[in-house]
Amino acid sequence: MAYPAGYKYSKDHEWIELDGDTGRVGITDYAQQQLGDVVYIELPEVGTKLKAGQSFGTIESVKAVAELYAPVGGEVVEVNASLRDKPEVINSNPHDSWMIVLKLADAPGAPGASGTPGINAASSLLDAAQYADLIK
Amino acid sequence: MEQATDAPLKKTALNARHRASGAKMVPFGGWDMPVEYSGIVAEHMAVRERVGLFDVSHMGQIEIAGKDALAAVQRFSCNDASKLANGQAQYSGLMTPEGTLVDDLLVYRLAAQHFLLVVNASHIAEDFAYIAETIAAVGDAIAVDASSRYALLAVQGPRALEVLQPLTGVDLAAIKYYAFAHGEVASVRATISRTGYTGEDGFEVFVPPQSADRVWLALLQSGASAGIVPCGLGARDTLRLEASMRLYGNDIDRTTTPFEAGLGWIVALGKGDFVGADALKRQKTEGLQRKLVGFEMVDRGIARQGYDLCAVGGTDKIGAVTSGTQTPFLKKAIGMGYVPIGYAATGTELDVNIRGRRTRAKVVPMPFYKRSA
Numbered sequence: 001m002a003y004p005a006g007y008k009y010s011k012d013h014e015w016i017e018l019d020g021d022t023g024r025v026g027i028t029d030y031a032q033q034q035l036g037d038v039v040y041i042e043l044p045e046v047g048t049k050l051k052a053g054q055s056f057g058t059i060e061s062v063k064a065v066a067e068l069y070a071p072v073g074g075e076v077v078e079v080n081a082s083l084r085d086k087p088e089v090i091n092s093n094p095h096d097s098w099m100i101v102l103k104l105a106d107a108p109g110a111p112g113a114s115g116t117p118g119i120n121a122a123s124s125l126l127d128a129a130q131y132a133d134l135i136k
Numbered sequence: 137m138e139q140a141t142d143a144p145l146k147k148t149a150l151n152a153r154h155r156a157s158g159a160k161m162v163p164f165g166g167w168d169m170p171v172e173y174s175g176i177v178a179e180h181m182a183v184r185e186r187v188g189l190f191d192v193s194h195m196g197q198i199e200i201a202g203k204d205a206l207a208a209v210q211r212f213s214c215n216d217a218s219k220l221a222n223g224q225a226q227y228s229g230l231m232t233p234e235g236t237l238v239d240d241l242l243v244y245r246l247a248a249q250h251f252l253l254v255v256n257a258s259h260i261a262e263d264f265a266y267i268a269e270t271i272a273a274v275g276d277a278i279a280v281d282a283s284s285r286y287a288l289l290a291v292q293g294p295r296a297l298e299v300l301q302p303l304t305g306v307d308l309a310a311i312k313y314y315a316f317a318h319g320e321v322a323s324v325r326a327t328i329s330r331t332g333y334t335g336e337d338g339f340e341v342f343v344p345p346q347s348a349d350r351v352w353l354a355l356l357q358s359g360a361s362a363g364i365v366p367c368g369l370g371a372r373d374t375l376r377l378e379a380s381m382r383l384y385g386n387d388i389d390r391t392t393t394p395f396e397a398g399l400g401w402i403v404a405l406g407k408g409d410f411v412g413a414d415a416l417k418r419q420k421t422e423g424l425q426r427k428l429v430g431f432e433m434v435d436r437g438i439a440r441q442g443y444d445l446c447a448v449g450g451t452d453k454i455g456a457v458t459s460g461t462q463t464p465f466l467k468k469a470i471g472m473g474y475v476p477i478g479y480a481a482t483g484t485e486l487d488v489n490i491r492g493r494r495t496r497a498k499v500v501p502m503p504f505y506k507r508s509a
Contacts, residue, residue, distance in 0.1 A: 036160075036172060036175060036176055036370070037175050037176050037177040037178075037464075039177075039438070039462040040436075040437075040438055040462060040469075058491070060438050060462070061176075062176045062177065062370065062374055062461055062462060062464065063171070063176065063370055063373075063461075065438075065440065065491075084436075088177075091175075
C-alpha cells in the first residue's frame with residue numbers, strides 16, 4: 001500500500017494529515033499489518049491536551065494491545081467515533097481511517113501552546129519516502 | 137507459553153513451506169511457528185464455517201511400550217486408560233503428587249502394550265524425564281521420546297471430512313470422535329485421529345516428517361473447492377478459547393488441579409492408585425476453594441491474560457484472567473480466570489482491571505461456543 005505523499009509520519013507509525021493549524025491522525029499501513037485484525041479502539045475525549053509522543057488511546061487486535069501516540073502536541077478537537085463500531089476498517093483502509101483531529105499546540109491562538117512542540121515538531125516528522133525507508 | 141531461551145528455535149518439517157507462503161512467524165514454546173497466514177479472523181471464520189489446515193508438528197509424542205505399559209500410563213495420568221480399546225484416544229492429565237498438572241495430554245492406545253502420548257511442545261523434555269522417572273518402578277514399561285518421528289497436521293472444520301476423504305482409503309465416517317485409524321494419506325503412511333483443538337469436527341493426521349510437505353500440499357489442493365485456508369497458531373488459540381478448551385501454561389499448570397480447572401471429568405478416582413490421587417481425593421472431600429470460570433465482558437473492553445479480577449465494589453484482587461480475547465465468531469470479549477468459589481456461580485458480576493480501568497464482566501457457562509451436532 002502506498003504512503004500518501006501529503007502526510008507526515010512518526011517513528012511510532014502514526015500519520016498526520018496537516019491542514020493549516022489542525023491535523024488528522026491515524027496509524028500507518030505498516031502498523032496495522034504488525035497488529036493484525038483490529039477488534040477494538042479506545043479514543044480520547046474532545047478537549048484532551050496532548051504532548052508530542054503522549055498516548056492518546058489504545059488499539060487492540062485479536063492478539064495484541066498497542067498504545068496510540070500523538071505525532072505532535074495539541075488539543076483533540078474531533079474524534080472519529082465511528083471507528084468504535086467498525087475498527088476493522090483500520091485494517092482495510094488505514095490511511096483514510098483518521099482517529100482524532102488535533103489543533104496543533106504552537107499554532108497561533110492554540111491553547112496550552114507554550115513550550116509544547118506542535119507545528120515545529122510536525123516539520124521534523126518523516127515524509128513518505130523517509131517513512132518508507134524506516135520500515136524497509 | 138513463550139519461554140525465553142538461548143537455544144535456537146526448533147523448526148517443524150513445514151517451516152520452509154510456511155515461510156515461502158508468507159506466513160507471519162513467531163517463537164512459540166521454543167519453536168519457530170506461523171501465527172497467522174491470511175489473518176486470525178479470516179482463519180478462525182474459515183474453520184467455523186468451512187475448513188482450515190494447521191501445522192501442529194511442534195506437539196510432542198512420547199510412546200510407552202512394554203508388558204506393563206497400561207499400568208505405567210495409569211500411574212502418571214489421572215484419566216482411566218483401561219477404558220481405551222485399540223484405536224481409541226482420551227484426554228488426560230500428567231500429574232504431580234499434589235494433584236496438579238505437569239501437562240495435559242492425549243493418550244492413544246495403539247495396542248494393548250503400546251500407548252502414544254501427545255504432549256505440549258514446550259514440555260516435551262520435561263514430560264519425558266518425569267514420565268521415565270515415574271514409571272521406573274512400575275515394571276516392564278519404557279518411555280521413548282518419539283517426537284522427531286512425527287509431523288502432525290490438523291484439518292479442522294465442518295468440511296474437514298470431505299477434504300480428507302479423497303486422499304485416503306480409510307473410511308473417515310467410521311472413525312468416531314476421539315478414535316483413530318492407520319492408513320495412508322496422499323500415498324503417505326499416516327495415522328488419522330478424529331480429534332482437534334478448535335471445537336469443530338476434524339482430523340489430526342500423523343505422518344513422517346519427510347512427507348509432511350507432500351501431505352500439506354495435497355490437503356490444500358483437495359480442499360481448494362471447499363475453501364480451505366492454511367491457519368496459524370493465532371486462530372488455533374481463539375478457536376480453542378471459544379470452545380473453552382484449556383491451554384496449558386495459561387489456564388492450567390503446576391499450581392492448578394483438574395477439579396479447579398473444571399476438568400473433573402478426566403479424573404478417575406476409582407481406577408486405583410495414581411500419582412496425585414490422594415491429594416485429589418482430599419480436594420474432592422473438602423471441596424474447592426477456587427474455580428476456573430468463563431466470563432464475558434459487559435462493559436466495552438478486552439480482558440487479557442494476567443489482568444486482575446476483582447469483586448464488584450471491592451478493591452482487592454480476587455483472581456486473575458488466564459485467557460482472554462475478542463472472539464471472531466461469537467464477536468464477544470470473553471475470557472477465563474480463577475476466582476474464589478463464592479464468585480464462581482453463573483451470572484456473578486466481576487470487575488476486570490483493564491490497564492487501571494474497572495471494567496464489568498459476568499460469569500457465563502462454558503463452553504462459550506458449541507458446534508451444532
